[in-house]
Amino acid sequence: MTSRPMVRRVSNLVVIIGLIAACGPATGSPDPATPSASATTPATTATTATASLGPSSSPSTSTVVATPDPSLPPDATLAADGGDAVTGQLGSFIWGDGGSDSGTLPGAPVAVGASEPLTIGLVPLTGVATWAAALTRIDPDGTGVAPIGIEEGPPPMTLTAPGAGTWRLVVTVRFADHAGSATYTWRLDVR
Amino acid sequence: MNRSHPHPVVPARAISALLSAVALLVTIAPAAAAHGPDPTLNGVWFAQNQALRFDWRVGAVPPAVIRTAITSAAADATNSRSSQAATIAWAAGGPNPIGYGSGAPCGVNGLACFTRSAPTGFTMWFREQGHRFDWGTMQWCQAYSSPPNGCYDAETIALDEFGHVEGLDHHVNASGDGDYQDAVVQTFSRTKPQAGWNAHRFGVCDIAALQRAYDLQSTSQKVSSCLDLSTALAIEVSATVVGVGMNVDITATLAVVGVAADARLRGDRLSGRAITLQRRVTGTTAWTSIATMTAGALGTYTSSVKPASSSDYRAVFTTPATEGLVGSSSAPISVRVAKCAAAPCPQTVPIDVPEGRS
Numbered sequence: 001m002t003s004r005p006m007v008r009r010v011s012n013l014v015v016i017i018g019l020i021a022a023c024g025p026a027t028g029s030p031d032p033a034t035p036s037a038s039a040t041t042p043a044t045t046a047t048t049a050t051a052s053l054g055p056s057s058s059p060s061t062s063t064v065v066a067t068p069d070p071s072l073p074p075d076a077t078l079a080a081d082g083g084d085a086v087t088g089q090l091g092s093f094i095w096g097d098g099g100s101d102s103g104t105l106p107g108a109p110v111a112v113g114a115s116e117p118l119t120i121g122l123v124p125l126t127g128v129a130t131w132a133a134a135l136t137r138i139d140p141d142g143t144g145v146a147p148i149g150i151e152e153g154p155p156p157m158t159l160t161a162p163g164a165g166t167w168r169l170v171v172t173v174r175f176a177d178h179a180g181s182a183t184y185t186w187r188l189d190v191r
Numbered sequence: 192m193n194r195s196h197p198h199p200v201v202p203a204r205a206i207s208a209l210l211s212a213v214a215l216l217v218t219i220a221p222a223a224a225a226h227g228p229d230p231t232l233n234g235v236w237f238a239q240n241q242a243l244r245f246d247w248r249v250g251a252v253p254p255a256v257i258r259t260a261i262t263s264a265a266a267d268a269t270n271s272r273s274s275q276a277a278t279i280a281w282a283a284g285g286p287n288p289i290g291y292g293s294g295a296p297c298g299v300n301g302l303a304c305f306t307r308s309a310p311t312g313f314t315m316w317f318r319e320q321g322h323r324f325d326w327g328t329m330q331w332c333q334a335y336s337s338p339p340n341g342c343y344d345a346e347t348i349a350l351d352e353f354g355h356v357e358g359l360d361h362h363v364n365a366s367g368d369g370d371y372q373d374a375v376v377q378t379f380s381r382t383k384p385q386a387g388w389n390a391h392r393f394g395v396c397d398i399a400a401l402q403r404a405y406d407l408q409s410t411s412q413k414v415s416s417c418l419d420l421s422t423a424l425a426i427e428v429s430a431t432v433v434g435v436g437m438n439v440d441i442t443a444t445l446a447v448v449g450v451a452a453d454a455r456l457r458g459d460r461l462s463g464r465a466i467t468l469q470r471r472v473t474g475t476t477a478w479t480s481i482a483t484m485t486a487g488a489l490g491t492y493t494s495s496v497k498p499a500s501s502s503d504y505r506a507v508f509t510t511p512a513t514e515g516l517v518g519s520s521s522a523p524i525s526v527r528v529a530k531c532a533a534a535p536c537p538q539t540v541p542i543d544v545p546e547g548r549s
Binding site for chain 2: 072089090091092093094097098099100101102103104105106132134148149172174178181183
């Protein structure tokens with residue numbers, strides 16, 4: 001398993017946050033039909049936390065057999081023809097001897113033109129066995145509809161931008177040599 | 192389990208979106224609706240029924256409500272594995288640590304994460320309540336007396352993680368995610384109140400992968416309806432030539448054929464299924480069902496008949512609606528009834544059979 005410098009991950013995060021900030025509210029899932037963790041802590045007045053959920057410091061007799069440090073799979077970038085590559089939000093993944101589970105993510109924003117060719121790349125370059133892409137139309141009210149599988153198969157990872165509107169693009173990559181799998185999410189603002 | 196995957200009701204806006212996507216993506220081949228057993232990780236498994244015991248990580252012990260959820264999820268995994276997958280339970284001093292808190296090394300967006308080193312053990316982490324992602328705040332449903340929409344059920348998330356520990360990769364849903372509830376080990380965890388947000392049993396496609404990897408617990412256990420295993424019926428009779436009125440015991444044996452991916456299941460005997468005995472008069476083509484065979488041990492089914500005339504017999508296993516088996520028929524086997532020329536007729540060698548032949 002390759003462990004890469006944390007600085008690159010932080011850099012990517014900064015880029016993502018910056019792009020999200022530049023393109024509008026990024027807190028919470030914009031899709032009540034497929035909500036993720038709440039950005040706005042929308043607990044109703046009838047909802048009360050029942051316990052402090054900070055880590056308990058009570059002692060344990062467990063013996064640590066390994067440090068759970070699931071190193072991260074490669075980043076994925078999405079580039080329109082001639083445009084800057086935008087790093088997707090890393091969601092659930094399996095990598096090495098571990099993995100992580102996420103909810104539906106809002107996606108890293110990227111502006112593209114309708115029917116524009118889009119190319120997905122991996123950084124660092126990593127072998128791909130198969131990949132799949134799914135688009136979900138995001139309505140102006142923030143709701144989404146059922147995802148539509150649009151591409152599936154071996155590389156190259158290229159697709160064509162959908163029609164005008166806001167879409168969530170989820171790309172699932174299964175890496176070569178059974179190295180694992182990962183999902184990446186972008187929010188396409190299609191002109 | 193929806194084996195036929197009928198199209199769900201799709202709202203008009205979905206149809207509009209679909210048409211838009213299709214129209215603008217005409218150069219892209221439509222995606223195949225992949226659906227089947229969960230993919231698996233690296234093919235390294237725990238031993239059958241291996242006891243995996245966990246305890247809380249020192250300095251990162253979950254709060255009581257999360258501990259309860261995780262412990263319940265371990266019981267869910269054990270009770271719903273429908274296979275000889277490892278059993279999972281909390282035990283003081285258990286060698287596999289589960290932690291909770293800001294130290295969770297789950298990637299930028301992870302709710303929970305794991306490592307596994309089969310057949311040795313595993314580790315697991317859960318984000319703390321209130322953790323600030325760049326896209327929102329972590330909310331565990333267990334933290335609320337009235338869980339709000341948008342919260343994650345810790346028991347479901349833990350069951351998903353235990354599925355990974357057993358060796359399962361994320362389920363590949365059919366296009367449109369209409370089969371989401373066929374698996375708990377999902378790429379996208381769902382929040383209240385979405386369908387599947389509080390699943391407390393493995394789904395049929397989780398179980399399918401577990402059965403492939405770890406085998407059935409018994410010959411009578413139901414095969415996951417997410418599988419589609421071929422079967423074979425063998426048949427034998429106690430005598431192929433009998434006198435009129437003599438008993439013939441017929442025994443059928445049902446077993447899994449399967450494909451390479453089903454290697455662990457292949458050859459498994461299947462008990463407790465419905466096997467029909469059929470008969471046709473020798474020289475004719477029409478089969479008639481004459482009995483439901485009596486289920487015995489190790490995938491055997493028996494019937495006793497007293498043929499009045501020479502007949503062919505076969506056993507038939509009809510494809511069941513509730514499990515992942517494909518029906519089959521045995522090859523026909525003939526029983527010749529030898530006519531007795533004069534009483535008393537011998538009971539073992541009919542008199543019209545030449546000596547030296549039977």
